[in-house]
Amino acid sequence: MFSSAMKINKLLNFVIGVNIFLFIGFIAIITWASFMPEQSFSVEKGIGHWSLSFDFSNSASFSALVPFSILQPISETIFSAKTAFLTFYISLGFIYFPLFIYGLLIVQEIVISTIKEESPFNNINAQRIKKIAYLLIGYSLFSDLLINFFMYVFVTNIFLLNISNVSFNGFVIGAVMLLIAHIFRYGSFLQQEHDETI
Amino acid sequence: MAIIIRLDRVLAEKKMKLNQLASIIGISNVNLSNLKTGKVKAIRFSTLEAICKTLDCQPGDIIEYVEDKDVENR
Numbered sequence: 001m002f003s004s005a006m007k008i009n010k011l012l013n014f015v016i017g018v019n020i021f022l023f024i025g026f027i028a029i030i031t032w033a034s035f036m037p038e039q040s041f042s043v044e045k046g047i048g049h050w051s052l053s054f055d056f057s058n059s060a061s062f063s064a065l066v067p068f069s070i071l072q073p074i075s076e077t078i079f080s081a082k083t084a085f086l087t088f089y090i091s092l093g094f095i096y097f098p099l100f101i102y103g104l105l106i107v108q109e110i111v112i113s114t115i116k117e118e119s120p121f122n123n124i125n126a127q128r129i130k131k132i133a134y135l136l137i138g139y140s141l142f143s144d145l146l147i148n149f150f151m152y153v154f155v156t157n158i159f160l161l162n163i164s165n166v167s168f169n170g171f172v173i174g175a176v177m178l179l180i181a182h183i184f185r186y187g188s189f190l191q192q193e194h195d196e197t198i
Numbered sequence: 199m200a201i202i203i204r205l206d207r208v209l210a211e212k213k214m215k216l217n218q219l220a221s222i223i224g225i226s227n228v229n230l231s232n233l234k235t236g237k238v239k240a241i242r243f244s245t246l247e248a249i250c251k252t253l254d255c256q257p258g259d260i261i262e263y264v265e266d267k268d269v270e271n272r
Contacts (some may be wrong), residue, residue, distance in 0.1 A: 034223035198229045 005115045012108045016101060024098040029062065030089055033082075041081035045073065052085045064088055069162040070148050071155065084155045091150045095143050103135050121187035129184055132175030138169020205234045205249070208213045212253050223248035 033040075033054050044051040050071050054065040066088055106128050114120040145166035152159050213250055220230045225245065232238050233245075255261075261262060 193239065196237075198225060198233055198238050198241055198245055 005111050009108065009115065010013045012104060012111060016104050016108065019101050019104065023093070023101070026089075026093045026097065029030050030086065030093065032056075033062075033089075035088055036082075037098065038080065040084050043076050043081040043084060045076060050084070052081060052088060054085055069164045071151050072158060072160055074156060074158065081154045084135060084151070086149050087154045088147065091147045094140075096144060097137055099139055099143075103132055106132055106135075110196035119191055121184060121191040123185060123188050126181050126188060129177060129181040133174045133181060135174075136177060137171055137174030140167040140174060143167075200263055200266050201236075202264050203233060203236050203260065203261055205230075205260055208253050208255055208259050214253065214256075219249070219252060223251050 005058055007108055033056075036054070036056070040055050042053045042055070044053075046065075048068055050066040050068070050073075052066055053061050055061040064085065066084070071084060071088070110120060110128050112127050113122065115127055144167070145161060148165050152161075209219065216230055216234065217227050220227045223230075223245070229238075233241065241261075246260070249255075249260060250257060
């Protein structure tokens with residue numbers, strides 16, 4: 001158990017490092033894109049998605065598929081491709097990366113406490129799992145709705161919040177995590193009973 | 199608690215030290231000390247059996263029921 005927890009801790013360190021690196025890279029690209037002229041950005045309407053592209057050279061581009069539920073299928077002449085691209089990526093990046101990195105840090109705290117105390121069952125870990133569950137529920141319920149809202153404020157100025165932006169799968173996974181937190185609290189009680197029995 | 203551990207008394211009668219008993223029955227000094235001072239919640243039958251076998255006594259010599267009032271008066 002100890003050696004596998006050590007391996008998981010190393011893997012988590014690597015994943016957190018990669019994510020922080022990606023987040024910094026993401027901020028650099030967005031900052032760079034914000035200084036580029038409007039002609040570098042293009043927008044194309046598909047069947048269910050918008051394709052927003054940022055061409056940073058003749059042969060390389062950076063693009064995003066944005067569903068109609070987030071950016072309404074209105075005429076592409078009404079809004080600016082650059083504003084849509086930047087709004088989508090800034091809101092997505094600043095919602096996704098901090099939450100994901102914070103979630104990974106909580107998982108790492110659980111692994112470190114398992115290494116130190118030789119058992120994952122304690123009340124603090126139950127609270128940590130509860131935090132992850134609330135993060136998941138919050139992310140699945142509000143992340144796409146928030147991006148949808150920012151698109152309304154900064155891009156289209158046409159208010160239309162789409163309920164299909166709420167991810168019920170994420171909500172269910174969050175609820176299961178809450179259940180696991182409860183199981184951990186019971187496990188912590190059993191662990192204490194076991195520790196106080198000789 | 200209404201259950202009193204009399205391990206120190208039995209150890210004194212048998213002229214045995216706590217660490218000697220701990221090494222014979224195969225549990226740590228800390229755990230046995232916790233048992234002696236009543237800091238544990240439960241004792242396994244296997245531990246009790248090992249203690250009784252080593253000290254040549256009965257479980258009743260080691261654990262004793264005393265009503266709570268008596269415990270408070272002590």
